[in-house]
Amino acid sequence: MSVKIALLGCGTVGKAVAKALKAQSKDFTARVGAELELVGIGVRNVDAPRDPDIDRSLLTDDLEALTAKADIVIELIGGIEPARSLVHKAIENGATVVTGNKALLAEYGPEIYEAAAKADVDVYYEAAVAGAVPVVYGLRESLAGDRVETVAGILNGTTNFILDEMENNGLSFDEALKLAQDLGFAEADPTADVDGHDAAAKIAILASLAFHTRVSIKDVPTTGIRQITAENIAAAKADGYAIKLLGIASRRENGIELSVEPTLVPLDHPLAGVRGSFNSIVIEATGAGRLMFYGRGAGGAPTASAVLSDVVAGASHRVHGGQAPRELAYADLPILQPEEGESSFRIEVAVTDRTGVLTQLTGAFADNGVSIMAVRQTQIEDGVAKLIVTTHTARTSSVKSAIEVIEKADYAKGVLQVMRVEGN
Structure with missing residues (x-):
């Protein structure tokens, strides 16, 4: 008995998957109880140069025909089309789908999950978020008996x-x-990364899992890191913070708050110490408390590891019975607008250096219901002082209102920066 596998895409990850299926075939057979047979590799150009370990006889540019003859279809093309159409075709044919396509799932996940449920087939997507880090499995299965508060x-x-x-x-x-x-580490066109779109797609997927509510990438307010300077980072470090681009999804009393933005993280917080190209996700749950997932978030071998774990699970279910967890969107929680959220904030303001300004500044926050944790003066130059105000947790709309008052005041020379603080 064998489980026939079609691999769509032979880029960095696809190549690693194909090589692993060949090199570890005996192990996979033992784990699944049947041979995993790679029946073809779908590519755009069969004549393009390839790694010598890739069996060229498996290459085909007829991806739809390849999809039709497989028990498991691994979609690693990326983007929306033709990936979306091929995934639907695989589901119609009764194949298990394994995908690492976060853009597809963040925009069209619900229709794919519905099609899979109707056809009674499995969809796996561990590789869509954080490479080899098993956070999708953690939310879908390990925390299925808990209440997640924040991701x-x-x-x-x-x-x-x-x-x-x-x-x-x-x-x-x-x-x-x-x-x-x-x-x-970065593409020639780094837009998806540095402007936050990649992280937004991933937090949309994680929020959907965590809160049993359909969340789209369009629901995630997103700000990238292009505006961050070395001076911003040095100033934050002097105040005991690191600046990280965080994707955040939080359960509030009135709905789900979502964001991707540069965020100040206290240096003693576990996310502050994540270096280089690593990914890390912290989950806060009612019963389990704080859980941290950490590891390589990209690259051929780490992402292939996640893909292959899904392949083994999917193949085992086909051989022995069982199925992957279905989409659970029963909660249908409202998605909050940015101003409805709440956080601690750090605000840098340039002000005229004169008596009474500090009282007026703090009064603007107090009048709008914002409690201040700390105020620090960093410099005075030509009669202008820079004040850094850190708030306690406050409604975003309240902080925005306070800032509007300050910007109109005669003592204000400009609000230089407003940044969210996580973990205070």
Whole structure:
């Protein structure tokens, strides 16, 4: 008996999957109880140069025909089309689907899950979020008996590498980005990474799992890291913070708060110490408390590891019976608008250096229901002082209202930066 596998895509991850299926075939047979037979590799150009370990006789550019003859279809093409159509075709044919396509799931996940449920087939997607880090499994299965309150994480290794280089080596954003590109951590077009879209797709998937509510990438307010400077990072470090691009999904009394943005993380928080291109996700749950998932979030071998774990699970179910967990969207919690959320904030304000300004400034926050944790003056130059205000947890709309009052005040020379603080 064999389980026939179609591999769609032969890039960095696809190549690693194909090589592992060949090199570890005996182990996989023992784990599944049947041979995993790779029946074809779908590519755009069969004549393109390939790794010599890839069996060229398996290559085909007829991806639809390949999909039709497989028990398990591994989709590693990326993007929306033709991946979306091929996944639907695989489901119609009764095949188990394994995908690492976060963009597809973040936009069209619900329709794929519904199609799979109707056809009574499995969809696996551990590789769609954080590479080899088993956070999808953790939320879908390990925490199925708990109530998740918050998911917060470094979900993009490229941006973490850039910010890490800026912090530790004093590089500018442009210098750190070029280094990331030279080392292969960033694409020639880094937009999806540095503008936060990749992290937004991933937190949408994790929020859907955590809160049993359909969350789309369109629901996630997103800000990237292009505006962050080495000076911002040095100032944050002096105040006891690291700047990380975090994807955050939190359960509030009135719904789900979502964001992807540069965030201040206290240096004693576990996310602050995540270096280089690693990913890390912290989950806060009612029963389990704080859980941290950490590891390589990208690259051929780590992502292939996640893909293959799904392949083994899917193949085992086909051989022995059983099925993957289905989509659970019963909660249908409302998605909050950005101003409805709440957080601690750090606000830098340039003000005229004169008596009474501090009282007026703090009064603006108090009048809008914002409690201040600390105020620090960092410098005075030409009669202008820079004040850094850190708030306790407050409604975002209240902080915004206070800032609007301050910006109109005669003592204010400008609000220089407003940044969320996580973990205070």
